[in-house]
Amino acid sequence: MTTPSPPSAARSIQIDIVSDVVCPWCIIGFLQLRRALSRTGLAARLRWHPFELNPDMPPGGENLRAHMMRKYGVTAADSQRARDKLVALGNGLGFSFAFTDDSRIVNTFAAHQLLDWAEGQGRQHDLKLALFHAYFARGEDVSDPAVLEQAAVTAGLDGAAARAALAHGSHAPGVRSKQQHWAERGVHGVPAMIFDQTYLVTGAQGVDGYEALLNRVAKRPG
Template sequence: MSPPPPEATALNRPITIDFISDVICPWCYVGFRALVTACVTQGNIPTHLAMRPFELDPTTPKEGADRRARLLAKFGGDEARLKEISQALVDAGLQVGIAFNFDAIKTTPNTRDCHRLMRWARSAGVEVECAEALFQAYHVEGEDLSQATTLVSIARGLGMDGDLVARLLASDADVAPVEQELEIAQRMGVTGVPTVLFNQSFAVVGAQGVDTFVAALNRARVEQAAAPEAAAPGNS
């Protein structure tokens, strides 16, 4: 049997998507939902989505910090400005089916353990589901993601071994690999999230709409299909 033509092989190969984000970033949740919707809409384009870590504030203590106090400090105590930004987020969230409930969020967590959990979820085959669960738990349900018990509960809800996750969280397991990925994002010049890489070829930055991500998926597929032809002997 002869091998399939290079174009067919390229079209069948999944588009790799690296979604660089932090779970406490509301715009990341909006962008994540829009991207997932785009992938579903373009069901004829195979994709592989991987969540990559970013920390909005690595100085946040492990036990977390008071969210409202931090936000007011960030905006110079301007309550009106904070309310305006929150409403813009609420409106954007509704467009992709997210019911943001910022009043329920009391604690801004250090998200290093969240990124470790997503890494373990990747091994369990539920990485994307874990990202959705963490986003939902924080932004809609107001769960405290600085608590190991919260993360273990989320893991169990995904069918993961909760006892194992509890033991891993209590250790330094996978701290170094997460730190390495954070350093990679920094070396790449990522300063804002979400940043979404398609086939490690081009990036879409920010919480873009579904149409933008659909266009990116189609661009990635066209470039991927053209690559073997461009590399073939006799082509320049």
């Protein structure tokens, strides 16, 4: 993603985003960042990097509410309050969360492999957003090869080529290597954003928070 830059802008800010496609705070954080970029008029070069919230999630996944209660010890009421908060935040940013009692959390390793392939096609950002919309706005299973192929098509990629890339599995080692790279640098939760390879922030920071950070980074020598 590249945002338009006014003539006075001296350079473009590199922003690396470590995230998972089933992380609601990752799409919230990105949308807040995008709004902050619009406010500042700064240009940015975005790259997405893989992180699996549940690398051991079996095929078929798990009911989302039951998963949250088991993993984090929250109650059903806590889970509902969290969903309500996300829905409200999403609405304010122009994004719809379609949570239901049947929402599921799924394994995302295949999705990350497809994103790794899409980066080489110049469509990684488009695919990332397509996957966020597929999972959160439409409740689709982003571990399903057919859903992944359709997301690739939505992102402007060739569906048959996407299917072949997944079937071949050649991007699996690269994804594992990138996950290890970020873990070794202290990234153990997402979203994690690294600005100009210098400033690391984790969690959605809010539009004002990102705006302040962008302005700070922009003042550094290029």
